[in-house]
Amino acid sequence: MALAVGLMSGTSLDGVDAALVDIQGSGLETKLQLIEFTSYPLGNDIVEKIKEVLSIENSSVDKICSLNVELGYVFSEAVKAVCAKANVSLEQLTFVASHGQTIYHLPVPRFNQISSTLQIGESSVIAEETKTTVVSDFRTRDMAVKGQGAPIVPYSEFVLYRDADRTRLLQNIGGIGNVTVIPKGAQMTELLAFDTGPGNMIIDELCQYFYQQPYDKNGVYAAGGKVHLDLLDELMEHPFIKRTYPKTTGREDFGVEYTTALIEKWKQKIEPDDLIATATQFTARSIAENVRPFANEQTDLIIGGGGSYNPTLVQMIRNELPELTVLVQEDIGYSSEAKEAIAMTVLANQTLNHLPSNVPSATGAEKPVILGKITYYH
Incomplete structure (x- = not known):
């Protein structure tokens, strides 16, 4: 038994997802069982610090420098929390897989810049606090090629979800929406994956502004409102929606500045x-516009992430895609909350086995590469 903890702190800033798993094998022979999951709260103070460094107007190098180490301690507490919940000691862990907190993602260069990405949450701190090897910083190696x-x-979705008879569209709805397309009986080279546009990000900002609530719990506010068709048409004109894949987006396109302008106008x-x-x-x-070209009557759209717990949003997706079987992760025996944290353990397991885990057909990379950096504990 190899025990590992995967950590994910996404664009929604609603907590650090920590998944304790038993992982065996590697590559397509990877076997994984979720043992325990917890979402460790970030706390208002940390959330405000993250929002500060996400803001071009308010960020500074000293704030980023300090927050990098502070988040290392926060992530360490998330590891300790999920292990305590499962009654597992830190000494039993084989590794921790930490995605980190994305501060900026720049896949398309601007001005005199180059393609780059920055995730923080110091792995050295996590290693010392948990006395465990840490694999982190998964995105940069793919960008290097x-x-x-x-x-x-x-990669983790291909390993865990591929099906011989049905096409599977794995739609994650966190702050941003992203989809992985796994054709029936697919080989790795046939995978496609890309961001579809906003997930919960705009919804969350509107709820915070109007109701001082972090999100639309159970989709109640959306269920009580009416869709304004002129505004919807305007939103759908955003150039990212019709951009061809591979494509990726984030707060740079659909964050606070975008939502603030939306509020002021409407x-x-x-x-x-x-x-x-x-x-x-x-x-x-x-989501529907982006996945429809891959859909037929033998296709499942499987929704994960925080958006899967918004029944109003899920029903809207079903209404947009009546030709598909629309499911949530729990319908097929998985956890929507834990999905991305689990994915980090699959990537880290590949890294420790000296095996690649990027998917060039999804990211546009020139070749498969081994992702992540290893911080050993001694």
Whole structure:
């Protein structure tokens, strides 16, 4: 038995997902069982610090420098929390896989910049605090071979979800939406994966602005509103939606600045719940527009991430794609919450076995490469 903890802190800033797994084998022979999961709260103070360094206007190198180490301690506490919940000692762990907190992702160069990405959460701190080998910083190696560094999870999805008889579209809805396309009976080279557009990001910002709530729990606000069709048409004109893959996006396109401009233009014209309903429909429609070319009657769309717990959003997706079987992770025996944290353990396991785990057909990379950096504990 090889015990590992996968850590994921995404764009939604709703906590550090920590998945304790038993992982065996490597490559297509990887076998994995989820033992325990917890979402460790970031705390308001840390969330505000992350938002500061995400903001071009408020960020600074000293804030990023300090937060990098501080998040290392936060991630370490998430490891300890999930192990304690499972009654597993840190000494029993083989490794920790930490995605880190994305501060900026720049797959398409601007001005005199080059393609790059930055995830923070110091692995040296995690290694010392947990007394465990840590694998981290998975995205940069893919970008070193001309990939976009995203999506990061398709390899794990191919290993865990491929099916001989049905095409599977694995749609994650975190802050951003992303999909992995696994044709029936697919080989690795046939995988496609890309970001579909906004996930919960705009919805969350609207809920925070109008109701001081971090998100639309159970989709209640969206269910109480009406979709404003003119606004929806305007939102769907965003150039990212129709951009061809490989493509990736983030707060740079759909974050605070985007939502603030949306609020300023429309808050006097339509009710808050109508704005939230329309933003929710925007997420659903942008997903539908992007996955429809891959769909037929032998296709499952399997939704994971925080958005899978928003029944209003899930129903909107079903309405947009009546030709598909639309499921959530729990329908097939997996955990929506734990999916990306589990994926980190699969990537790290490949790294420790000296095996590649990027998917060039998804990221645009020139070749398969071994992802991540290893921080050994001694």
